[in-house]
Structure formats: structure tokens, C-alpha cells
Amino acid sequence: MAILHKTLLSSLLATSLLSGVALADQKEESHYRDLHDTPWATSSIQKLYNEGMLRDFKDAVFLPAKAITRAEFVSLLSNAIKEEVELKAVPFHDVNPNDWFYESIKKLYSMGMIKGVDENAFHPEKAISREEAAVIAAHAFGYSHKGNPPLYKDYKQISPWARSSVAALFEHDIMLGSNQHFRPKDSLTRAETAVLLHRILHGSPPTYAPPPQKTPSKEIKKVPSFKKKLVKNVNMLLETPYRWGGATIKGFDCSGFTQYVFKELGVELPRTTREQFKVGKIVSMKKMKVGDLIFFDTGKGYISHVGIYMGDKKMAHVGSKGVKIDKLDWYYKNYRVVGIKRIERK
Structure with missing residues (x-):
């Protein structure tokens, strides 16, 4: 051989x-x-x-x-x-x-x-x-x-x-x-x-921005199919195990999960929660849409968790038991919401 x-x-x-x-x-x-x-x-x-x-x-x-x-x-x-x-x-x-x-x-x-x-x-x-x-x-x-x-x-x-x-x-x-x-x-x-x-x-390919397209970039709210694809992709990943530093279907951490989901949809995100928070447009809780990223301080004094808003006051994220969709109420009561970001399509 x-x-x-x-x-x-x-x-x-x-x-x-x-x-x-x-x-x-x-x-x-x-x-x-x-x-x-x-x-x-x-x-x-x-x-x-x-x-x-x-x-x-x-x-x-x-x-x-x-x-x-x-x-x-x-x-x-x-x-x-x-x-x-x-x-x-x-x-x-x-x-x-x-x-x-x-x-x-x-x-x-x-x-x-x-x-x-x-x-x-x-x-x-x-x-x-x-x-x-x-x-x-x-x-x-x-x-x-x-x-x-x-x-x-x-x-x-x-x-x-x-x-x-x-x-x-x-x-x-x-x-x-x-x-x-x-x-x-x-x-x-x-x-x-x-x-x-x-x-x-x-090894794994680096992040690369595709060549500019003739059509202008659009936000999630302007692309109905984006929402549908995002929900479908998240549902396919449910129960994928937690893995520290993971960013593949072998296992995810919270920011590895968000990066993977968006990459499958043609949107490149940075790797860490703090870097992901630097991109996109800030929106209020009242104006949240499916696909928005919710960033939390879990008590460490800095951004330490991120999830994807799925509508109906729920978010998809990675917990100790893997990828799941949870109601946001508990997280609002126990963690501090640092901010909500809407990521634009490229």
C-alpha cells in the first residue's frame, strides 16, 4: 500500500x-x-x-x-x-x-x-x-x-x-x-x-470570502428561504454531542455550532463568541428575527455563550448535552444578555 x-x-x-x-x-x-x-x-x-x-x-x-x-x-x-x-x-x-x-x-x-x-x-x-x-x-x-x-x-x-x-x-x-x-x-x-x-x-481550509456578486448583500429578513434553510439545518444537527473546541459534526461548542450552521448557508463567521459578536448589526429583543445570534455572559464577566434565535422565544445552542432548542426564559433569568446581532448574507 x-x-x-x-x-x-x-x-x-x-x-x-x-x-x-x-x-x-x-x-x-x-x-x-x-x-x-x-x-x-x-x-x-x-x-x-x-x-x-x-x-x-x-x-x-x-x-x-x-x-x-x-x-x-x-x-x-x-x-x-x-x-x-x-x-x-x-x-x-x-x-x-x-x-x-x-x-x-x-x-x-x-x-x-x-x-x-x-x-x-x-x-x-x-x-x-x-x-x-x-x-x-x-x-x-x-x-x-x-x-x-x-x-x-x-x-x-x-x-x-x-x-x-x-x-x-x-x-x-x-x-x-x-x-x-x-x-x-x-x-x-x-x-x-x-x-x-x-x-x-x-488541513481544514481557511475562511475565504467568495468573489463579489452582482446582487447586493441582503439581510436575513429579506430572504425567506434563508430562514427555512437555517431551521432545517439546525434540526438536522439536534443531539450532536458537545465537544470543547468542536466545530464539526463530531461535536460542537457553542460558537463552533453557530459558525457551522451559518457556513452551511454560505455565511462565514469568526470562530469564537467574542469575535462573532463583532460582526453583524445590533438589534433589540423586541425586534429579534429567526437567525439572529444571542450573546450571553454566563457569569464570567465576558461573552461566554451564543445561541441562534429560532422564534417563539426559543434558541438553538449547544449545552452540556449537545445541540438542543430551549426556551429562552431560563437563560434570561440566569444569564446576562450582552447583545443580539443580525448577520447579513454575503
Whole structure:
């Protein structure tokens, strides 16, 4: 089994998510004009593009929602492996020596990292599923699983042969899914591939502001769908355990929870409660709307807790027992409300 190192950037510079597209010149800044629907991947795409690892189609588009094929994903990893391999004959009738992906598939097949959809077919042009990509990435980069299974609500939908690999990438914060779902049968997209690769090589992506859009920013109250999505996302995270310093579905602290919820909606928040209090617009209790952040001093003399107002005098937050929705009355009586902030959409 080959274990890749995080020093493989030089070999990755020559590879691409898609074949047959000329390498774009490396630039300090690039302008992808189609990233507005994938803000969670923007910083990863931007960084990998700046390093020359990703390329775009014409007209400065990245096509982040486009599925990556099995051949493209295998080629991406194959070009990064410098290990000498004793090559074996490829048994797949749909992988021929004249195909651009032939050597890549032959190499990873010889290393025992990939299999076909059956003994005689690989289906190179078929979109790779998230669970298939997890298995290949876990084997290629040497990730193993030691802890408990991840708390995905669709865990039983993950194929038995993929569960240990999915758990390994979850344990190492490589593939985390969203809203407590892994979506194993879904196709892996170009955006998801960029995030996966960024996490393997660099760790979690930094906060990155998407390119300015033509439409002006709008407050929550002007975007009805924002409220609906926020409530849905919060409900999906209920009962996620408390974890000090946590900001993933493995576990949250209070500000990690608010940051995660808003990031899923395309809004970047700072990491800590005190930093989050510095952004947004101050509103009064009487004018609170769903999605407003409520900041408390729990007796420590400074901002030490934050929750999301859910309407009906309730807030979603993280307590000692995890993510929950509580009535605000008790918190008003026992804690000091430092302020309420309304966060604008970007």
C-alpha cells in the first residue's frame, strides 16, 4: 500500500481534475464566476488553483457542481504516487491502452487500490460515488479507522465495504459530510474533490470570502428561504454531542455550532463568541428575527455563550448535552444578555 506524503505538491502540479484541458497559468488571484453556490468550497478551490493544481474551463468557470468521473479521480491520485510499481495486466474490457487514463488505472489496480464495478469492467466515464472516493483516498493516503463509527444518520446506507474508509476519513477530518449525512451514493463533485484534496495536503481550509456578486448583500429578513434553510439545518444537527473546541459534526461548542450552521448557508463567521459578536448589526429583543445570534455572559464577566434565535422565544445552542432548542426564559433569568446581532448574507 502506498502512503502519500503532504510534500507531493510538485507532482500534483501536473495533474488535473479533468483531462484534455490546458493548464491555466498560476496566478495570485483567479476569478471563477460560478462559485456562488458553493461558498463552503471556495477557499479550497482558490488555494489549489493558486498552486496550479486545478484548472478551469473557458470563460473563467470551474463547474464546481459537476461530477468527477472514476477515471479522473484515479488519475488525480495516480499522478501523485512516485512509488515504483510492478504493473499487472488490466482485466477491464473498457480500459484500453489508447485511453488517456489507461496508465493511471493500471498503476492503481496493480497496487491493489482500485477494483472494477465487476471483474471485467471499470466504467471509467461513470461518476465516482462519495463512498468509492473515500475508499480509494483512504487506501492511497494510508488513513485507518480506530474509533467509533461516525454519527451519520445515513450510516446504514454506506456499503459495508466502504464503512471503515468512510470512518477513517471522518476521524481525520477529511470527508465530514453535511447535516449529519454522508450521502454515500451521491456523485463526488469537483468542489468536493477540491475540499478533500485541500484537507489532505493542508488541513481544514481557511475562511475565504467568495468573489463579489452582482446582487447586493441582503439581510436575513429579506430572504425567506434563508430562514427555512437555517431551521432545517439546525434540526438536522439536534443531539450532536458537545465537544470543547468542536466545530464539526463530531461535536460542537457553542460558537463552533453557530459558525457551522451559518457556513452551511454560505455565511462565514469568526470562530469564537467574542469575535462573532463583532460582526453583524445590533438589534433589540423586541425586534429579534429567526437567525439572529444571542450573546450571553454566563457569569464570567465576558461573552461566554451564543445561541441562534429560532422564534417563539426559543434558541438553538449547544449545552452540556449537545445541540438542543430551549426556551429562552431560563437563560434570561440566569444569564446576562450582552447583545443580539443580525448577520447579513454575503
